[in-house]
Amino acid sequence: MNSLIRIGPFGLPDVAALAVLLVAWLLIGWFIEHPPKSRPSVSQLMQDYRREWMRQFVTRQPRIFDATMIDNLRQGTAFFASASMIAIGGGIALLGNPAMVLGLARDLTLPADATGLQLRVLLVIAFLSNALLKFIWAHRLFGYCAILMAAVPNDPDDPIAAHRAGQAAEINITAAKSFNRGLRSIYFALGALGWLLGPYALIATTLLTSSVLIRREFASLSRQIILRDA
Numbered sequence: 001m002n003s004l005i006r007i008g009p010f011g012l013p014d015v016a017a018l019a020v021l022l023v024a025w026l027l028i029g030w031f032i033e034h035p036p037k038s039r040p041s042v043s044q045l046m047q048d049y050r051r052e053w054m055r056q057f058v059t060r061q062p063r064i065f066d067a068t069m070i071d072n073l074r075q076g077t078a079f080f081a082s083a084s085m086i087a088i089g090g091g092i093a094l095l096g097n098p099a100m101v102l103g104l105a106r107d108l109t110l111p112a113d114a115t116g117l118q119l120r121v122l123l124v125i126a127f128l129s130n131a132l133l134k135f136i137w138a139h140r141l142f143g144y145c146a147i148l149m150a151a152v153p154n155d156p157d158d159p160i161a162a163h164r165a166g167q168a169a170e171i172n173i174t175a176a177k178s179f180n181r182g183l184r185s186i187y188f189a190l191g192a193l194g195w196l197l198g199p200y201a202l203i204a205t206t207l208l209t210s211s212v213l214i215r216r217e218f219a220s221l222s223r224q225i226i227l228r229d230a
Contacts, residue, residue, distance in 0.1 A: 016199065127185045144175075
């Protein structure tokens with residue numbers, strides 16, 4: 001029966017596996033950003049530290065350390081954006097050479113269906129493209145944050161100092177959200193490679209990717225350290 005139900009080059013197991021991947025990507029992203037109050041995610045916990053950073057920033061003199069931190073965040077974001085662009089370029093080159101795709105399929109004993117393999121690679125490129133857009137926006141937001149930090153008066157008693165620092169903190173948090181979404185897209189791009197081995201491999205890599213993300217956000221050693229009281 002499954003062999004009779006096809007969407008293009010894909011059968012029902014492929015469609016189901018793709019649905020599992022997309023649903024897992026969306027649900028995990030939502031769950032990490034909207035965790036239960038009784039068990040916040042690492043991303044949620046770090047928001048409080050980012051706000052505390054800006055509160056300390058108001059009274060810190062000189063502020064060279066803070067400028068260096070923002071610069072490091074922008075450099076890290078730029079690195080991932082560049083890496084995503086290179087990976088996208090490699091994927092597009094692969095799509096434009098069907099002979100190479102078929103050769104790869106034969107070497108890896110994959111189904112020798114050029115169209116199906118190209119669409120599988122296209123899924124990986126889609127995740128990488130989403131990651132690239134998130135990293136670009138995060139890079140720009142960290143730049144906005146740097147400008148807002150520069151607008152904080154040197155006098156901590158200035159009535160606008162705390163307000164400007166609060167604005168910088170919220171922009172910093174928004175940038176971090178975009179950066180984390182880009183990282184999750186890279187995780188799922190790696191998971192989407194499992195589709196090259198078939199629909200059941202895709203489901204397996206999706207579950208593996210999901211478990212890694214959930215563990216790192218809710219059950220990792222780093223989370224325990226962040227929660228540790230003074």
